[in-house]
Amino acid sequence: MDKSQQIKGFKGILELIKYFDTEEKCAEYLAFQRWGDNPICPHCNHDKIYELKGKNKRFKCASCRKQLSVRVGTIFEDSKIKLQKWFTAIWLVTSHKRAYPRFNCTGI
Numbered sequence: 001m002d003k004s005q006q007i008k009g010f011k012g013i014l015e016l017i018k019y020f021d022t023e024e025k026c027a028e029y030l031a032f033q034r035w036g037d038n039p040i041c042p043h044c045n046h047d048k049i050y051e052l053k054g055k056n057k058r059f060k061c062a063s064c065r066k067q068l069s070v071r072v073g074t075i076f077e078d079s080k081i082k083l084q085k086w087f088t089a090i091w092l093v094t095s096h097k098r099a100y101p102r103f104n105c106t107g108i
């Protein structure tokens, strides 16, 4: 699959789980979804970002020198839940909207 594809574009949950088989792949996907090929610092909007080595996709801003992870500034930021689980949950919600039309209204 192409990284520009949306999570809801997966045809089935097994396809999604198979694709996102590591946290690393999830982080890479999230980074691409947020920034494309050019990451931008969420603290100062500077576009010179260095990618740090490691599997968690951490970056360092050349301007404010803050370290950032791909989760900063997203709903995933303070979450200890793995991205793999998040993506699965997002898929379930986005691809079953029609099956559960009241999902959004009830706030569940």
Ligand SMILES: [Zn+2]
Pocket (backbone or CB within 6 Å): 041, 042, 043, 044, 045, 046, 061, 062, 063, 064, 065, 066
């Ligand atoms: Zn910065």
